[in-house]
Amino acid sequence: MSSTLLRVSPSELKIPYEVKRQRSCCMQLINKTDKYVAFKVKTTNPRKYSVRHTCGILLPRSSCSVTVTMQAPKEIQLDYHCKDKFLVQSAVARDGATMRDFVPELFTRAPGRLIEEFKLRVVYVAANPPSPVPEEAEEEDVPSASEAMGCEAKITSAFDAASKLRYIDRSGAKLSCAEGASVVSTLVGDKVHKVDENHKLGQDMELLREARSSQQGFSVMFVLFVFMSSVFIGHLMKHIKV
Numbered sequence: 001m002s003s004t005l006l007r008v009s010p011s012e013l014k015i016p017y018e019v020k021r022q023r024s025c026c027m028q029l030i031n032k033t034d035k036y037v038a039f040k041v042k043t044t045n046p047r048k049y050s051v052r053h054t055c056g057i058l059l060p061r062s063s064c065s066v067t068v069t070m071q072a073p074k075e076i077q078l079d080y081h082c083k084d085k086f087l088v089q090s091a092v093a094r095d096g097a098t099m100r101d102f103v104p105e106l107f108t109r110a111p112g113r114l115i116e117e118f119k120l121r122v123v124y125v126a127a128n129p130p131s132p133v134p135e136e137a138e139e140e141d142v143p144s145a146s147e148a149m150g151c152e153a154k155i156t157s158a159f160d161a162a163s164k165l166r167y168i169d170r171s172g173a174k175l176s177c178a179e180g181a182s183v184v185s186t187l188v189g190d191k192v193h194k195v196d197e198n199h200k201l202g203q204d205m206e207l208l209r210e211a212r213s214s215q216q217g218f219s220v221m222f223v224l225f226v227f228m229s230s231v232f233i234g235h236l237m238k239h240i241k242v
Contacts, residue, residue, distance in 0.1 A: 005037050005090045006030060006058070008118045015070050017080055018127035024069040027120065029088065031058040036093040038106050041066055045084045057097050080124035088118040 007030040016023045031037045040055040052067040068086070091106045092114055107115055 003032075003090070003116050003118055005033055005092065005114070005116050006039060006088065006118065007032055008088050008120070010120075012121050012123050013068055013086060014123045014125050015068070016127040017073060017077060017124040019074070019076055020072050021127075022069055022072050023127065024067055027066045027068065027086075027088075028063060029058065029066060030063040031061055033092075034060045036060065036095055036097045037090050038093040038097070038102055039088060039090045040107060042087040042089070043068075043084065044086075047071075048084065055102060057093055057099060057102060077124065080126070082122045082124050084122040086120045086122070088120070089115060090118075091115045 007028075009028050009030075013025050013027065015025050029039055037058045038055070039058065041051050041053070043049050043051065048071055050069045050071075052069075053064060054066075056064060058064060089107050093101060093106060109115060
C-alpha cells in the first residue's frame with residue numbers, strides 16, 4: 001500500500017555483516033504533506049538493534065534521518081540470511097505539535113484516525129566484498145598500439161645502424177624488439193671503445209711530442225757546451241804560448 005503521509009527510503013535496510021564489529025545504516029523519512037506528522041520506528045529484534053530517533057514529529061514538507069545500528073555479531077553467517085524487520089508507523093498530529101504532544105494514543109486506531117505503516121526488511125551484505133577481477137587480467141598481455149610503434153621504431157633504428165656497420169647480413173631478416181635493442185647496445189659499446197682508443201692515442205702523441213722537444217733541448221745544450229769548451233781551450237792555449 002502506498003503511503004500518503006511519509007516517504008521512506010530505502011525500501012530495505014542493507015547492513016554490512018562483520019564479526020565482532022558494529023555496523024550501521026540509515027533510513028530517510030520525508031513528510032509529503034502540509035500537516036504535522038508523528039512517526040514511530042519498531043523492530044522485531046530490539047535486543048539486536050539500536051535505533052536513534054525511534055519517534056518524533058515532522059514538520060510539513062520536512063525530513064529526518066533515522067540511524068539503525070546492529071550489535072557486533074559473534075559468529076560468521078555464510079548465507080547472510082536475515083529474518084529481522086522494521087516497522088515505521090506514521091499518524092497526523094495537530095498543527096504546531098511538539099514532542100510534548102507525542103503520546104501513545106496517536107497510534108491507537110480509532111474511527112477517523114489515519115495510521116500508516118511501512119515495513120522494511122533487513123538485508124545483510126558483505127562488509128568487504130572482493131573486487132571483481134577484470135577480464136583483461138586473465139588474458140595474455142597484449143602490447144598497445146603505442147608500444148608496438150615504439151618497438152618498430154627501435155627495430156628500424158637498429159636495422160639502419162647495423163646495416164651501416166655490417167652487423168647483420170643483407171637478407172633483411174626481421175629482428176625482435178629485444179634483438180634490436182641488443183644491436184643498438186653493441187653499437188654504442190663499440191663507439192665508446194673507439195672514443196677511448198682515440199683518447200689514448202692522443203695522450204701517446206702528446207708524450208711523444210714532449211720527448212722530442214726534450215731531445216732537441218738536449219742537443220742544443222750539448223752543442224753550446226762544446227762551443228764554450230772550445231773557446232775556453234783556445235783562450236787558454238793563447239796564454240800558454242805567450
